[in-house]
Amino acid sequence: MSELFRFPARALRDAATDSRAFRVSRQVRFHDIDAAGIAYFARVLDYVHDTYCSYLESTGHGLPQVLSDGEWAAPIGHVEVDYFAPLAFGDALEVVIALAHLDGSRLTLGHQIVRQGKVACVVQTTHVFVSRRDFRPTSIPAGLLQHLERLPKA
């Protein structure tokens, strides 16, 4: 994990609306709430990972198929979240893949959780593409790479 790439949280929060970003709408659910009455802090990772799955599907590389093909995987090596405002039950959210950074076998995605036009938190996830044969880093499959290169850059 030498020289980890990170988007500056502020840059990620302020990333302008970009038509190339990938967006999914969802709501804060009843069982996302914790004993403090707001969305449990780890739930935003579900929001982001569900959106990542939808994104992969939109590129023709749906994760169910990828897993059954057994050629590559892209486990998460690093994740971080900055929370700017709490989320409440029923809040309508837009979960956005706002930025992508590509570096060899590594893909860092910058996500925004947007509520009423304001970014309530930002999440970044670093995936490392590995071969399922030996679990060593491998290049990102060309078909997927084409799609990833069309996501907004920092």
Add this chain to the structure above:
Amino acid sequence: MSELFRFPARALRDAATDSRAFRVSRQVRFHDIDAAGIAYFARVLDYVHDTYCSYLESTGHGLPQVLSDGEWAAPIGHVEVDYFAPLAFGDALEVVIALAHLDGSRLTLGHQIVRQGKVACVVQTTHVFVSRRDFRPTSIPAGLLQHLERLPKA
């Protein structure tokens, strides 16, 4: 699923403390709470399944080993829960496998969620033992059966 066996909920609730019952202590966690401020109704199934895993381990048939051996599985065919009282964050619970009913390939377990000596809810789960070769019903492995027969009966 013909002729499903059920413990009467009341009998299960009132099942006396029995030294042959299997017990695990735990607490209602921060992220078990829902937007109504009490433990989310489905969380008791986690409590019960975690206890079932601890029980299997105590018999020498831990589920991680069973899954990697690949000889049998015991998927749940039916589950039901009766809720008598809500659970709050931090509540100290005893999760009890209070009753067992054996019928060929089928095992029905009756569980109590006990708080301060009172049964707050009862759960019953019916497992069907199947061979991993063809997923058809199979007899309960003899070593495990011996243990199951020592659990309290209705």
Add this chain to the structure above:
Amino acid sequence: MSELFRFPARALRDAATDSRAFRVSRQVRFHDIDAAGIAYFARVLDYVHDTYCSYLESTGHGLPQVLSDGEWAAPIGHVEVDYFAPLAFGDALEVVIALAHLDGSRLTLGHQIVRQGKVACVVQTTHVFVSRRDFRPTSIPAGLLQHLERLPKA
């Protein structure tokens, strides 16, 4: 909990498609899967409860508003699930409120989890409407009752 109402699981499984039923589409998610490689048995309760929340919203009695109004609540007193087939990652599901049974303060909903036109499991949930003042049973609010009466009956 005297004289609990239950839909026969088979009747619920075989309930015909009815235009008055309430339906939500969703997929089995990455983190719904368990160590046995299929959807964790308790996840179907999330599917059903999320659909119940969408239903309430469609009637104009969204749960976030109901909770903040603080007049009534409808905690679940009983739930049961029959599993006919396992669900896999990525499966496209239709979650259906297929049947409703009304009895004073009690509402029993019969749900189907449908995959490729086949019912993979059925779930029933019994809610008890209570006043938030004293948590005693109360009548179902008239505006909501009107909607509930339009759901299919057994």
Add this chain to the structure above:
Amino acid sequence: MSELFRFPARALRDAATDSRAFRVSRQVRFHDIDAAGIAYFARVLDYVHDTYCSYLESTGHGLPQVLSDGEWAAPIGHVEVDYFAPLAFGDALEVVIALAHLDGSRLTLGHQIVRQGKVACVVQTTHVFVSRRDFRPTSIPAGLLQHLERLPKA
């Protein structure tokens, strides 16, 4: 969130065993596993938060009591995780609060998830102590601060 404090992930991974660290043992559960067959990446946040709750309880400031007292809260403003090795169903873990950094109203905790003596992942969480009256930053309660100061420092 100006000038966020972070433990270097490597320093946190290599932090020596310290008798002042706080430790809880647990196992990777059946329903922690995801469709890739390993513990879902967000589950380590549950492990860490459960341990944080146990720690607070050990200091006499259990979160259930703190929440009902309604004087302060300590929401998480930032969290990050570095994953060094995947976790499998049944793995015996030690979840360690290995390092603490105090800075006014801010507390950064460095956690290790240890399996068989090796650190499989490190997690850091930054809490901001706020008054429940106005949700503005406030000093860490003296009684709790005394305990926090006894945790290992970087």
